[in-house]
Amino acid sequence: MAKQISMAVIRRLPKYHRYLKDLLEREIYRISSKELSEIIGFTASQIRQDLNNFGGFGQQGYGYNVEELYSEISKILGLHNTYNTIIVGAGNLGQAIANYSGFQKSGFEIKALFEANPRFIGLKIRDLEILDVEVMEEYIKENNIKIAVICTPKESAQDIANKLVKAGxxxxxxxxxxxxxxxxxxxxxxxxxxxxxFTLSYLLNEKEEATR
Amino acid sequence: MAKQISMAVIRRLPKYHRYLKDLLEREIYRISSKELSEIIGFTASQIRQDLNNFGGFGQQGYGYNVEELYSEISKILGLHNTYNTIIVGAGNLGQAIANYSGFQKSGFEIKALFEANPRFIGLKIRDLEILDVEVMEEYIKENNIKIAVICTPKESAQDIANKLVKAGxxxxxxxxxxxxxxxxxxxxxxxxxxxxxFTLSYLLNEKEEATR
Known part of the structure; x- marks a missing residue:
């Protein structure tokens, strides 16, 4: 049976992924947990503990093989798969996400945008059509859509989410x-x-009060 | 001396703020910690503990005065202030943030966008001008800018951040x-x-493996 991994560990994995990718781009193929610790900002013991959750990857006296570790973490994160994805809500944020090519490169293939506002329906963002939200459920079923990005106003989000779940x-x-x-x-x-x-503004105010 | 509040508590405050605002919009002015617990999804004891960090607000047998609690949490979050804000990077995400009126309403007054790409400089988003990033530091000093939103590609973010810090x-x-x-x-x-x-895709894969 798979061991339950804590959310804290899970949320650190994408960060490992990002730093390992940077190392590969800089053509660094081998790294000690101490060096990795220095660049990523977690302690070496934290890194060993985190990675041990998934079987550990380091070798005593060698450190980590960056390519191997990167590829393993990619797999753990599910990035060896592709995910048919839609965006619901084609306002500024929905459009920004549709336009960001990085998500596509990681396997999140955006197939369409959906919108309730008739002014937007039929327009295109890149090569993606903005479709009527009325046909969303049918589209999800017919196109094997796995992931939906909700970029609607808060008032309609729950209703949209119910429909998404119902469509599978x-x-x-x-x-x-x-x-x-x-x-x-x-x-x-x-x-x-x-x-x-709001967290940023809290921290700003806390700092200002501390120096007052 | 102010007590050190943990980041976990701080990150819950905006959520209290959001739920209290919803209650006020629904004209609910008084709520027990038990009822608050049911809608917000934290335990009643968690809520009491969290709010006790800031002096506590509830009254035995009465519960919380929603308006008072909302106003106190707003103040704790620094939302009684206004913050002159700029956005650096006028791509899709920068434009989406500039267009979102909610931030303005909460006191984050976006004053200008800055961009390195000459194709964008001089254009307008709403009534905001996109300025040359070369004049950013001068603008910050002259306009008492407190907060900067970095929406640049990763390659230029550190350099921009250094300039922002230097400009105060x-x-x-x-x-x-x-x-x-x-x-x-x-x-x-x-x-x-x-x-x-990537956290979402991890959780998706974990779920699929569990049901396999």
Missing amino acids: ISGIWNFAPVDLQLDGNVVVENVHLTESL | ISGIWNFAPVDLQLDGNVVVENVHLTESL
């Missing part, structure tokens, strides 16, 4: 400022931008 | 996929979108 989506990347209440077997990852900005 | 910025909201290395007294809050998406 596996994962939701939610940018709407609501906590979705969902039954069933769907994975939700939230990006709450306003909460992030 | 207080806080950076960083969307570039790098961990900025900064000296001095600047607060950085990161939004690593790719890491969030």
